[in-house]
Amino acid sequence: MATLWTAPEAVRPVDRPALAGSPDVAAWIAGMDRDQRVGDCVLTQLLLGEPVRVIETRPDGWVRAVALGQPAAKLGTDGYPGWLRAAHLADADPAADGPLTVDAARTALRAGSEGDAALTGVVLGTRLTPAGPAVDGRRPVRVPGRPDPLWAPEDDLVPLPAERPEAEKVLAVAERLRDLAYVWGGMSTDGIDCSGLVHLAWRRYGITLPRDADDQAAATSQVPLDSERPGDLYFFARPGRRIHHVGIVSAEPHGGRRRMLHACYLTRRVIEEELPADRRATLVGAHRV
Template identity: 80%
Template sequence: MAPRPGHQAVVQVPVATLWAAPDAVRPIDGPALRDCPDVAGWVAGMDRDQQVGDCVLTQLLLGEPVLVTGAGPDGWVRVVALGQPAAKLDPRGYPGWLRAAHLTTTDAAGRSGPALVVDVRRTTLHLAPDGPTALAGVVLGTRLRSAGRPTDGWRPVRVPGRADPLWAPEGDLVPLPTEWPEAKEVLAVAERLRDLVYVWGGLSTDGIDCSGLVQLAWRRYGVLLPRDADDQAEATVALALDDERPGDLYFFARPGRRIHHVGIVSAEPHGGRRRMLHACYLTRRVVEEELPADRVATLVGAHRV
């Protein structure tokens, strides 16, 4: 059944991209718009300038819920991403446009079975243990539901839009934690994404932006943070500089402007020198580095989740 305005739906593809408007997409964006999007191919095909196009707002992972708020032309729907808080834009979640083909109203994954989370950069779901591919490119932080006991190293999982379970390599999934993680555990997840390509609005292990890196690392442990850096600052606890510890957050803003960047503290401060792991707009990569002079000049605070 096609998603209808006023009703909830869930993402049925590994990664769905939320756009500013249907007419904002570019010719380079074709692979991300397919009924079965090729997000890795889309990212690989972009040049440095295309990686920061403001037509991309954020991305949603397999199983994420949305509220459909309107219908558009040629198979587009306006939605609110309920799992990505964005209080300044919409109190319900992040608003934007999705391809209707990326959604389903049949959420078999949401109704039963212990919660699991993908704990590798990317995994593939199969029609049977070691069988044909059903969904490729299911990324770190994606939540699934167990559909039974593992068999020969494969675990059955429930997937939105599919009546029958799919099968994942058992080692690629872990139980979704029920206890609050230590910040250093979250940092360890983010560190596994070093050298990942920077993509404005990216929220997957195919390409990611600064606040997406923070949101995805905490999502791996079941903690929901806002999507944008300025909202993340408001949702966390401010610290006195030099009280920060690995896994805390640094926020950056230019004088008189709102927060525009966030990084994850990667080492204890020493002698006024600080280090962070972040998705860097300048290098177009996730990097770990000492704060350069321009970052020091715009550092406005350290926070703890």
């Protein structure tokens, strides 16, 4: 994982593990307290092999770049702009956006079929390209910046579906992330935010949604309340304000009562719950992908 920051000057001492040449996102999140996990210095995160376009390079090792796989209509036509460490980039590999996706919460890629771990923390939704047949339960895959293939556990990889998935299958992926830590801008199985949960769950099936909740609302189709189905989305906004939160419908509505799975800012976890009063008061619609 690489992290996209608002500005080089915005990073904090606690962010050091995420800035290392080989980022340790799990240690970074574990080292933050409840309030530090919602600091506004983080914009989003990028998975292994995710394409970016560099638009500015600084001599101090920072680059301004656009995350091409994370649409953000209000910020730019090409993708999500922000700042990355130059050490977290590799030359583009046209085959990186491959036909396999990581289905495990996290996995490790090894230097050989029986070698030591070369890359740890490769997370759910990462796209990989096979580089040969499996050997003893491991499959060689291409990785940007690596001249030789690395080896992934074959059981942690699945082919991308040829057809659009049913929304309930996407919900099932998100349900596997229950109790995950809430991290502002997070988009991994180490920590995630509300729109990141939606984006990542659909990405697992090869579907690209915008990164932020308001853009996700604009990119999906509104359905009448009480006609929503599990896997649809609930959006929330305060009067006169833009959409600030999204959750995944987790059950059919019943008697005016609604349930959702969401990365909750208040509890700082991914939870499934009946909409409490404050959520009901700010619910602005249900949408379908």
